[in-house]
Amino acid sequence: MPKILFSRKSSTALIGNGISFVAEVDGWGVAAFLNGEMTSDALHIWQMAVHEQQQRRGIGRRLIAAAEQSAITEGARALTLTTFRNVPWNVAILPQPRLHSSPAP
Numbered sequence: 855m856p857k858i859l860f861s862r863k864s865s866t867a868l869i870g871n872g873i874s875f876v877a878e879v880d881g882w883g884v885a886a887f888l889n890g891e892m893t894s895d896a897l898h899i900w901q902m903a904v905h906e907q908q909q910r911r912g913i914g915r916r917l918i919a920a921a922e923q924s925a926i927t928e929g930a931r932a933l934t935l936t937t938f939r940n941v942p943w944n945v946a947i948l949p950q951p952r953l954h955s956s957p958a959p
Contacts, residue, residue, distance in 0.1 A: 871891070872890055872891035872892070872900070873892070873897060873921065874887065874888070874889040875888045875889075875920045877908075877917060879908060885904060885908035886904040886908065886914065886917055887901070887902070887903060887917075888918070888921055889901050890935075892928055892930065893934075895931045896931060896932035896934045897925035897934070899921055899934070899935035900935075902918075918933075921933060
């Protein structure tokens with residue numbers, strides 16, 4: 855059984871009160887999503903997932919780009935997320951030139 859990291863209630867709150875994007879592929883359906891929330895000076899990405907069959911097609915990068923544009927529009931000074939360094943598919947979608955690494959708490 856997979857470990858549940860976000861409850862339906864917290865995900866619904868992010869969709870209703872935060873920032874949400876869904877990627878749909880013609881002829882296939884919903885392929886990915888991203889949701890987050892504005893903090894005092896940043897847009898923080900809480901969740902992002904791309905369906906396994908749709909990975910490595912740039913969908914995750916386009917979701918990050920949409921979140922970045924939303925952050926700019928909302929006046930945020932940063933786009934943030936928390937992820938694991940040792941998961942290769944996570945690092946692949948991050949915007950490397952602007953990536954800032956912070957030690958784990």
